[in-house]
Amino acid sequence: MSEVTYLEAIREALIEEMERDSDVFCLGEDIGAYGGAFKVTEGLMSRYGAERVIDTPISEAAIIGAAAGAAHMGMRPVCEMQFIDFISTGYDMLTNYVATARYRAMLPCPMVVRGPSGGYVRGGPFHSQNPEAAFLHTPGLKIVYPATASDAKGLLKSAIRDEDCVLYFEHKYLYRRIKEEMPAGDHLTPIGKARVAREGKDVSIITYAATVWKALDAAEQVEKEDGLSVEVIDLRTLLPMDDEAIVATVKKTNRVLIVHEDTRTGGVAGEITSRINESAFEWLDAPILRVTAADVPLPYSPPLEDYVLPQTSDIVLALRKLAAY
């Protein structure tokens, strides 16, 4: 079997699920004839027709709202946000309508909202966002954010089969930069389960998405230069959060660094820190550190973007600080 990129893995997941279940359909802007802004859905329309690969008006609220209505009736819609930054225009539909549907009205809402996310691509403030924390606060939604090609495939397939709404963030920096052989057969990555991306015993990094790769680079560097053994936890799912995996790594290394690409204040790292504080405080030998983006809209120019976003060198610095504490 040949290797498959992160982007191709997403497409494979869509094709396999559309083949498996005629209720699965895609809707979004420019996803049909054009194949999507990043070509994730390329070829889908010729394969499944305009009825199942729907080019929509520029209307995120309509895309998400219509997906919800179709999902109530038993369909399995997969919505594409052309860039995940635009999900904010569908925020009301997602948080007020979709997320509450099962609880307030016993209305099933099995749907996926996916879209290219993240920076390191010189996209500027409106084509680089990581809005996961805005939704982490909403009971009723699930959030996944794969870092590897096989998880990109496995999580999307699981998300499409989930009985609730899953926000599926895909990192556009990883689209064509990483590739791997896909596991054989019907590959499903469980939602809600983290992955140990690297075993270690001195310090833990808890992270997800593109910064998993920066964490792995940093871990390798401090192993070589400082003899430190660093464990890297790839959360994969942010909601529901895998508390078991988080506590297990805290108990193993007693030192925790949380890394994410999103901005700092009100970010996912704060939530993880609080959970560790509540359930594993006595296992800590050092304060929990965070490496995150600075609290600014993401700027466009390379020196500015590089300065704002977490870099491998920042992670190395934090690891050394923690190890020395």
Added chain:
Amino acid sequence: MRLTRSLEERLVNLYRQTKVVGGLFRSLGQEADAVGSAYALDRSKGDILSPLIRNLGSMLVQGAKPNEIIKQYMAKGDSPTRGRELNIHYGDLVRGFIGQISHLGDMVPVMAGVTLSFKMRKEDRVGLVYVGDGATSTGAFHEGINFAAVQRCPLVVVVENNGYAYSTPLSKQTAAKHLVDKAIGYGIAGEQADGNDVIATYEVTKRAVDRARSGGGVTLIELMTYRRKGHAEHDNQSYVPAGEIDRWAAQNDPVDRYIKRLLDEGFEKSELSTIDARVKGEIDRATDEAEASPMPEPRDALVGIYADPPDIEPLWFREGVKSAVEVHERPASWGTHDV
């Protein structure tokens, strides 16, 4: 219409006895538009409507029961939403109505999706969504109706123009002369009718339903009516010009108009009083049942956010409160599809 009006009058009594937990929303004077339009749907075909807050009548047509409505208002544990949602905010896909949320306009894209699924599955079904004059100003209304128009979804959008959105008169809501004019901009059919004439309301909606069912796409219907009560029961309507409400009550009450029509057509007064007595009996029994119903078990609040997990753990300072997972299961008749 009689059931709608009498049920709301009973709710007013319960409200004054402080037995209604939240606010009370009336449709006094506009019962005909909800009832007449809902009768244009074909329940045997599985048509679905999405009511707004003044469309209790449309839900009753679809089979909602007075005891459910009263339990909802009284926040009872065995109400359709088990005490999670208020008033008429509930639905039942089997009987063909979907519960609204408070965010006006949001049900338009949702019903666009419901009817998109009818189209995709080649089902012979139609959807109807109600909005008020105020909701036509929202982005969701525009996005939903535009998307449904492009997809030629079998959807009827009923704009119930009752003159006010809370305290805001139509003249401050829109510069459009008529709300039905918006249909032109979406490239869909538009019709306006007298919302206080239940037969006219039925007929205009029936044309739209037939159009939708035969592949003719979306219709926007503007039903002209008038809101004689405030936004909710607490609202003193100080913003309404003097005499306006009395004039509508005296000259254009939809129930009075329909009674007159029935009598003119040869119905006996005794037939109408039989209906009144039946309605009163039903509401009395519903009230008794609702009053005797239990309030929810507190821990039921943690059930049903997700299909999996079915419930969440209580916070540590709430531990020890009795679990209610098994207490108020939803009656089977309120089923959705097989989830």
